[in-house]
Amino acid sequence: GAVVSQHPSWVICKSGTSVKIECRSLDFQATTMFWYRQFPKQSLMLMATSNEGSKATYEQGVEKDKFLINHASLTLSTLTVTSAHPEDSSFYICSANPLGGYYEQYFGPGTRLTVT
Amino acid sequence: AQTVTQSQPEMSVQEAETVTLSCTYDTSENNYYLFWYKQPPSRQMILVIRQEAYKQQNATENRFSVNFQKAAKSFSLKISDSQLGDTAMYFCAVFNNDMRFGAGTRLTVKP
Numbered sequence: 001g002a003v004v005s006q007h008p009s010w011v012i013c014k015s016g017t018s019v020k021i022e023c024r025s026l027d028f029q030a031t032t033m034f035w036y037r038q039f040p041k042q043s044l045m046l047m048a049t050s051n052e053g054s055k056a057t058y059e060q061g062v063e064k065d066k067f068l069i070n071h072a073s074l075t076l077s078t079l080t081v082t083s084a085h086p087e088d089s090s091f092y093i094c095s096a097n098p099l100g101g102y103y104e105q106y107f108g109p110g111t112r113l114t115v116t
Numbered sequence: 117a118q119t120v121t122q123s124q125p126e127m128s129v130q131e132a133e134t135v136t137l138s139c140t141y142d143t144s145e146n147n148y149y150l151f152w153y154k155q156p157p158s159r160q161m162i163l164v165i166r167q168e169a170y171k172q173q174n175a176t177e178n179r180f181s182v183n184f185q186k187a188a189k190s191f192s193l194k195i196s197d198s199q200l201g202d203t204a205m206y207f208c209a210v211f212n213n214d215m216r217f218g219a220g221t222r223l224t225v226k227p
Contacts, residue, residue, distance in 0.1 A: 043207060043220050044161075045217075046214055095215070107160065107161035
């Protein structure tokens with residue numbers, strides 16, 4: 001149990017276009033989902049915290065108009081990278097916090113974004 | 117906000133030997149949770165072990181154990197009987213409302 005999926009697993013897009021990444025909790029409901037960014041050989045950096053039915057909370061330095069997060073249901077959060085630039089190329093990972101599980105985190109497999 | 121420091125960018129160990137990965141953290145909170153995650157080349161984050169800060173007893177999980185020193189804000193991971201499959205990046209993390217990760221330690225287990 002406690003599986004989190006991400007779609008797509010790998011996406012290539014052109015500069016200036018937008019791309020949407022989905023994060024789904026497959027067998028549990030998630031009150032909170034987190035989005036991280038990981039550059040090669042670096043750690044996971046928290047980008048934003050997403051709560052179902054409310055606006056996401058962004059970390060300092062993360063452009064909320066560029067990285068749009070929507071958490072429309074208890075099993076789905078989406079991250080849309082708008083007007084993508086090559087420097088947005090990175091590995092994006094989501095995690096989900098189940099209902100009643102304060103500190104439990106289940107991670108998705110990640111999405112590799114390449115902007116050309 | 118929490119911060120996590122892993123001072124060993126790379127470590128290596130011979131198969132079947134024991135290795136300890138270091139981690140220190142800083143938080144102003146009294147209620148928090150500490151984690152060690154493994155990230156193999158697939159990049160899937162895998163939970164290795166978890167410690168509740170309010171528990172004094174060190175967590176153990178098969179070959180993995182921690183040395184949790186709350187006053188010193190230290191949370192090291194000991195891997196016993198190292199196996200080739202343990203080769204991966206290891207991240208220390210602290211959770212209080214959200215998760216903060218250390219920079220990671222790349223562990224290589226040599227045959």
